[in-house]
Amino acid sequence: MFFADILETEGLGNRTYLAGGVRGAVVVDPPRDIDRLIAAAARRGVRIVAVAETHVHNDYVTGGLELARLTGARYLVPAGASVAYARVAVADGDLEKIDEGLVLRAVTTPGHTPHHTSYVLEKDGRPVAAFTGGSLLIGSVGRPDLVEPRLTEELARAQHASAHRLASELDDEVSVMPTHGFGSFCSSAQAGGERSTIGVEKASNPALVQDVETFVMRLLAGLDDVPAYYAHMGPANAAGPAPVDLTAPGRADAGEIARRLAAGEWVVDLRSRVAFADGHVAGSFNFEVEGQLATYLAWMIPWGKPVTLLAESAEDISRAQRELTRVGIDRPAAAAVGSPADWTTGGAPPTSFPRAVFTDLTAARDRGENPVILDVRRDGERAGGWIEGSVHIPIHQVHQRLHEVPAGTVWVHCAGGMRAAIAASVLDAAGRDVVAVDDGYEAAVAAGLALVTPAQH
Known part of the structure; x- marks a missing residue:
């Protein structure tokens, strides 16, 4: 038997996979908050024996290095990726045993990055699932413009070739399990759907139904804005991210909130937009914890600027803190729980707008x-x-x-x-x-x- 569980990181539009057999498992493209993966493996009763990165990510900070360290797993990173830490440098065709009769095979699929590598899970020598990272997505491909502008067209052509390689080498019933494409800005177009197969993608994916010239022209014409924080993700992942710290931040009273605002720091109100409009601390910004908090806050905030979080509950602070660590905003400067009446000084009324x-x-x-x-x-x-x-x-x-x-x-x-x-x-x-x-x-x-x-x- 084998399994391939999906772990969603909805705020960033990404998926991580825990796949394995009776005793062993591999994690593909883990997020920063690895406690979710350790808990998922425990529920399955399997040991994580390998952690595999399809590429050095541009949209989030990986938890792969720390997950491999904590579990003793082999850390698989494409050989072409330049990184500062020890890892198993994976080349095309390399095999990694995951469990009895279950093997992971590396397939180089450049395009999203020059070194991008997909992983095919084989059960008793038969491919059953392809972890395609930012290569072949559900109905699309990963965007080719995140590495270097001069390489964009070259990588777009490589995406077309890589998609065709996967389609030609794998049977139609093999599951396609990408990391990006569920709202991620790493996708070149809107992509999604719960599940797909090589056969489904052959019939509908632009990379597989268009000739290379048409594909490249349309792909490049449809590229959207790149979140500013992406510039910091690749270097952080190449250097080796530090372990995440999810302990509660220090609590701020109204006086400290006022001092931080006066110093030009960002005070972020996580409440709903309805509640914020009705009343809030003057000078604070509204990023709903239920929205795409990590994407838009990380995109807009001057990098490295201290951020203080305001919320109705400690649970919302904790949730926001977890999301922000995924994009490299590691520690809130402070936090406060309550309502605007608790966060303003001198009896000043909250401000509002219609x-x-x-x-x-x-x-x-x-x-x-x-x-x-x-x-x-x-x-x-x-x-x-x-x-x-x-x-x-x-x-x-x-x-x-x-x-x-x-x-x-x-x-x-x-x-x-x-x-x-x-x-x-x-x-x-x-x-x-x-x-x-x-x-x-x-x-x-x-x-x-x-x-x-x-x-x-």
Whole structure:
């Protein structure tokens, strides 16, 4: 028998795999918080005998080195990856025994990175699953532009070749089990689905149904923004990440919160956007713990800036701390639990701003208020159309481009509301009058707002 369990890291859109047999198992592409994997192996009653990295990751800090150290497992890293620590340098065709009759075979699949390696799990000599990392994804491939701009086209062509290699060498029923593609910015396009096989991908994946020239042209044309924190992930993973520390941060009272704000540090309120708009500490930013906290906070915060977390419960602080360690924000400077009344000094009332939907924006225009409309969607989203007269600054650039927002009351929108709430909090902290549009973008037309499409522009 064999098993291949999926461990989701939803906030980053990634998956880790625990796969093995009766006694032994391998972990493929582990996240920083390895306690989840140790617990999963214990539930299965197996020993982790190998930890395998498909590549040096650009989107999160790996827990592989520490997991291998704690478990005594062999740490498999592609031979072409330049790293500063001892590991088993894996070359094409190398075999790693996982359990009786269960072997992991390395298959070089460059494209996402030059050294990218997939791993095929073989049961009694028959391939049963392919751990494809950032190579062949479900309905897509990993993006080729995260290593070096000069290599992007070359790596895009390599992605096409690697996908075809996997498709030609593996039977149609072999499971495709990628690391990226479930909301990860390492995916070149929207990709997902619970499970897939080589046969399914042969019939539908652009890398396998398009010729190389068409594939490369469309792949490069569709690449989206790269989160700024990615620049720090590769070097951290190549150097060897330190063990994670998830002990509770020190508690901050209202006075300390005020001092940290005055020093220019980031104070992050993890509560829902509804609660934050109703009342919050002036100068704090709203990144919902239920949203893509790690991605957007790590993308926007000046790297290395101290961050203090505010939440309604210690559980939310702990959850946020765990998510942030995955992207290299290791220790909050401080934390506080409670409500805005507990976090403000001298009896000062919490500050607030209104929330609205697109019909409210139409009504404001009809009243002659001439609101400033700020679209904080990404460039790729904006390219599909926008509200006539709106100003566009992608969410991850708002804090750096506040001077470009026209005077007046700013109505902020995104595609659904989460990013608009972040941007609204940044504008509010800067002293601007703001309204957060908490509505789906598709509702703009029904609200009577004129949209501009690329064909009209």
